[in-house]
Structures are given as C-alpha cells and as structure tokens.
Amino acid sequence: MFQHRILNIAFYSISLVAIVALLWWLMRDPTSKFTESLPGLDKRGVADTVSENVDIGKIFETNNLIYKEMTESWSRFRGNDYDNISKSQVKLKEKFGPKGPDIRWSIPLGEGHSGAAIYKGLVYVLDYNEKEKADLLRCISLSDGKELWKRGYHVTIKRNHGMSRTIPVITEKYIVTMGPRCHVMCLDRLTGNFRWGLDVAREYSSEIPFWYTGQCPLIDNDVAVIATGGKKALIIGISCETGKKLWETPNPEGWKMSHSSIMPFNFGSRKMYVYSAIGGLAGIAADGPDVGKVLWKTAAWNHSVVAPSPVCMPDGKIFITAGYGAGAMLLQLKGNGSNFTINVLQQYLPRFGLACEQQTPVYWEGHLFAILPKDAGSLRNQFVCVDPSDCKKIVWSSGQSTRFGLGPYFIADNKFFILDDEGTLTIAKPSVAKYIQLDRVKVIKDGADAWAPMAIANGYLVLRDSKTMICINMNI
C-alpha cells in the first residue's frame, strides 16, 4: 500500500514537472535577446542636392590662345563612333623600347576619373578644383599640355571615391559637359563662350547616382541628349544653339539616372538611343516625328548601380553589364519601324561569363572584349574575349599572371591599349584566337585608381590616374 502511494506521488510529481517544463518551453521566446535589424537604424539623413544655387558658366579664365592645330579628334566618350575603336591611319608604337614611353606632358588634376575628349589639337577635360570648389572645363593644348582657358561654376563636391567623373562631348561648334552633380553646361568649342546651363537634379527632380554621375553627355545633330531619370522625364533633347528643350521622353515608371551613357544605335530602319537606367533598359526614337518616344523597353535589367553602357551589335543583340554582383545580360532586339520586341537571351552572375564593373566592353570582329570584375572567380581581373552567341563561354583570357583592374581599354591602329589601376599600360594585339601581349610598361609613377577612359588623336594618347593626366606620344 505504502509502496503504491510512493509510486503515485512520484508519477504525479514527474508529470507536474514535465507539464511545467513543457509550458515553460512553449512560452519561452528563444529570440527574446535578439536585436532586430530594421531599416533606419543608421539614422540616415535626407540628402540635399538641390538647395545650392549654382551659377553655371560663371567662372572663365583665359591664359593663352596659341596652340598647334591638328587634324584628328576623339570627340566624346568611346570615341567618334561610340565603339572605343580609333579609325585613324596613324601608325602607333607596339613597344616602348629601352627609353620607355615618350611622355610629352603631365598635369595635375583634382581627384577624380573624368577623361579627356580631343578635338583638332585641343584636349578638353572637366576637372574639379577642390580649392576653388568648382567644376572647371579645362581646354589644354594637345601638343604641349598648356592650358588655354577654363570655364566653370562653383559647386560643392565632397570627396567620394574621387570627385570628377565624366567626359565632355565636342563638335565643331559646341561643347557640352555634365558635372558630378548633374550640372549641364554648353559652350562654344573654340572660345569657351557660355551658351546655356541646366541643373538636371533641380529641374527634373533627378536623384544623383552614388559617387556622383558618370553619364557622359551626347550631342546628336546639334541636339544635346541627356538622361535625366526622375519623375519628369527619362531622356531629354536640348538645342545646343538655344538651350531650348526640343523633346522629352516620359518616365512613368520613375526610372532613375545611372552612371551609364546613352548609346546611339541604328537597327530595324530606325535610329534610336539605348539607355540603361536604374529600373530598366530602353530604346528611344532618335529621329523622325516621334523623336523621344519609347520604341521598346524592359525592366528585366534592373540593378542599383549601373556604370557600363549598353553594347549594341549589328544583329540586334544588346549586351549590358554592371558591377557589385549584378553580372550581365544579353538581349535580342527584333522588329523595325516602331514595332520592336526585346527578349532576354542570357542572364548570369559575374563568375559565369563576361561581365564588367565600370568599363564598357569593346565589340570587335564579332567578339566582345572586357576585363572581368573582382567577383568573377578564378578569372577575376583578367582580360577576356567572348563570342556574343554565348557570353558565358570565355574564348580566351589573359591568364593568371596577367590581370588588370577597373581601368579602361580601347583599340587604335589594330592594337589594344589597356590601363590598369596603378597606371601600367599594356599593349596587346587584338585577336579572337588568343591573348597576344606586345608590351607592358608603367606610365604613371605612383599611379592610383586610373579608371578614366583614354583618348587618342594624331598618335597622342591622353590618359590619367586619380590625380594626374599625361600625354604619351605613340607615333612611330
């Protein structure tokens, strides 16, 4: 009897303990000591990008108007034909030899990545002068590096991986620049006389891209074509002569401005502007009565930072890429007139095929050439070639011992010129079969962040790192 009672007590006690333990376990919140990661913990402030009144074109200084006029030009971002290939017949060195590069001049610049445009013996670069707090378009003699004049405006730019970013566009008559905070300035080419200015961020409620805009403006038939993004428009066309807005492309989706530049493209009996915005990719009618109309668009390509510009190929393929893990996309455009369709052929992460972070690939002999980004696995920072029929299949790479960085590359006199981050210039023979290196020489002492696109005219190669611009005589 006693034994039975003991057993009962033990049974009920254990049951009670078990129930209490179960209740405690059920009621206990194992995440009670966790700290939630919610938006806004960084206490982000509101960016003020429009309150500063900028008097565009106010500053003008002239030093000297004597220079040696030349015949050739590299008039805009990616050269005269938007393909980063010089068509000049001037023969260039393929090796520097024991004397090294023939550096004609070297000038200090404000920290940044703005590249040069060259027009008939004059170099134009949009510099930021930190001391004066001003965007300044500097006009420099190509032959000796002496400054002829500078025109600009006071604007506050904080150092953010450099300050300047863009390349001016030059025609016989006009120059159009776009500053880091999206101030557009139009001048007379030769004299630097101010024509008109436009504060894009203020007028179009545009959001200035991270690290300031890298968009290089375009002049097409004396019309400045600017991607604004924002609530009011996607792209606008402005008369260079008068500064009057001629057309604008509506932007109902509110796509934002990217670092990418507008690329003209002739396809399906239409001339169009192809633009890779933050939000999507679009083709805009570039002529005719429907100029400014969206001919096609796709939101399949949507990444938070896009720097390279679209590469448009004759068969309607469009290759677009971006950094920061985005990878690349190959699209096929079909149609003509005003009926176009766009389809995605390939989309992949950077470790699975051709991709770039900052520079735009070069299309040559039916192949694409580019430097892969750092997150491209074992091929990181290598110069590679792909056939656009399959951008995931690398035809050749420069090899483990020949890596580059975020620097530019282009073709002139059937030679690739490739600049790495530290200012080492590589000359390679373009080939769709293999990588053929001709020479590799350090051209900027203590170079750093040499990311600006290069320019060449009359055999004079103009390039820069973050603080210095140099001119190398490449003539044989």
Place this chain on the structure above:
Amino acid sequence: MENNPKNSRREFIRKGSRISLLLTLGAVGGFSARNITHEKYVWQIDPFKCTQCGRCATSCVMTPSAVKCLHAYDLCGYCDLCGGYLKPDPNKLSTAAENQLCPTSAIQRKYIEEPYFEYVINEDLCIGCAKCVKGCTSFGNGSLHLQIIHRICLNCNECSIARLCPSDAISRVRASKPYLVKGSFTNDAKG
C-alpha cells in the same frame, strides 16, 4: 692549527649550500633573462594573401573563431553602397536584415553626413566568416580584413586554420608585432 673534523664537515656543508644557492640563483636568472630576451611567435593572417575562403570561421578550435574582422578606417571610402555591409545588388541601401551581408549583424552602420556612412565591427558578434571582407575587397577599398585576435587565440602549436588555409595566408609572426593590420594604425592595434 688543530684539524677539527666536525668543523670541517660543517664548513663543507655550508660551502656546498652556498654554491648550490648561487648556482640556483644563476640558473633562475639565466632562465628569466632568456625569457625576457627570447622572441616568441604567434599566429597571424596576412590580409594581402587572404582569399576570404571562409574556413577561419569553422576550422578554429575556438567557438566562435579567434579570427575577427578588423576595419582600417583610413582606407574606408565611407560609402552609402558598401560592398562589405550590403548584399550584392541589394534591394535597398538600408539596415534591414535582408540587405545585410553579415550573417550575425556584426557590422553597425552609422550615418555621418551625406554621403558618408561609418561601419563599426562588433567583435563579440563577429564569427570571422569573411563575407564582409570578400565584399569589401571585391567592390571597395579593402578596408575590412581578418586578423587573429590574440586575447582569444590559444596559440596552438599546430594552428588548425593555418593548416587548412588554401592561400598560405597564416604564418607565425613575432609576438612583439602580433598584428598585420591594413592602414596606418597598424602600430596602435591591440589584441
């Protein structure tokens, strides 16, 4: 002089004791001096060789790992879009968990002024997985990097992560300079 065997034995013991004491003192002094002057070595990661493979988080005998992320502030760009803090191609540049790269939220993001943000490592939460280091190295200035923290490290004779490191980034360094910190504050680093 009378030869006293008792005094002689006592004298012998006394002298023997003195000599033994002197020898002991000499040995202790010698060992102490050796310990003071002899250079010791500790394990450390060369951040320029590290390939951010992630093995430091799982192969260290300590749990969590003695390997932690350090931040070289003088190299940092203080970017809004930080490749070390945010997942690649993030939806938004916010502190929401779904946008953070760190699996333990060990990086605190603080707004300084437009357009700068500061990133601070919470060492207690860091597990040394190197995800942030990979992001920072791929897309930024490489200011985030891994180091073995010596107040946590047991300094094993055979370091288990050094044995597995695919890039031979871990080696013994002099204990007098126990850190290989990037940036200009190398000498100020304390374990």
